[in-house]
Amino acid sequence: xxQLVESGGGLVQAGGSLRLSCAASGxxxxxxxxxxxxxxxxxxxxxxAGISRSGANTYYADSVKGRFTISRDNAKNTLYLxxxxxxxxxxxxxxxxxxxxxxxxxxxxxxxxxxxxQVTLSS
Numbered sequence: 001x002x003q004l005v006e007s008g009g010g011l012v013q014a015g016g017s018l019r020l021s022c023a024a025s026g027x028x029x030x031x032x033x034x035x036x037x038x039x040x041x042x043x044x045x046x047x048x049a050g051i052s053r054s055g056a057n058t059y060y061a062d063s064v065k066g067r068f069t070i071s072r073d074n075a076k077n078t079l080y081l082x083x084x085x086x087x088x089x090x091x092x093x094x095x096x097x098x099x100x101x102x103x104x105x106x107x108x109x110x111x112x113x114x115x116x117x118q119v120t121l122s123s
Contacts, residue, residue: 002026002112004096009117016086022079022096022114029077030054033103035110036070036081038092038119045095049081050103059103064090083119091121 008020020036035050049070050059058070069082079096094117097110 002029002032002098004098004112004114006094006096006114006117009094009119011120011122012086014086014088014121014123017082017084018086018119019083020081020094020096020117020119022081024077024079024098029072030074032098032100032112034070034072034079035097035099035103036068036079037095037097037107037110038090039095039116040089040092043092045107047105047107048094050105051079052103057103061105086119086121088121088123091119093118 003025005023012018030053033052036048037045038048039045048061048064051070051072055072067085071080096114098112099110
């Protein structure tokens with residue numbers, strides 16, 4: 001079992017940057033593929049980015065490719081999401097997630113979730 005706690009959300013102007021963190025505790029962090037998802041009001045939860053156990057492979061949704069960077073520090077049991085050139089449509093609650101399988105975009109395939117952190121963009 002792994003416990004996940006996100007931080008770093010907040011209110012930021014469009015065009016700005018923000019870095020989210022996800023601290024993991026419990027079972028060995030490096031055993032898990034990790035991902036970031038987001039959910040805007042009235043919308044389904046969607047995949048944002050994923051990273052393999054070692055960090056060698058990363059995956060992005062088309063909507064964030066080139067703007068967001070996912071990374072992990074297995075020594076610190078922490079996952080990151082660097083978000084640059086933020087847009088109004090990036091407003092959502094951002095969740096980190098973990099699974100022991102493969103990195104996939106479907107939320108149902110991810111076994112462990114954090115509580116989420118709110119990211120709000122202003123014009």
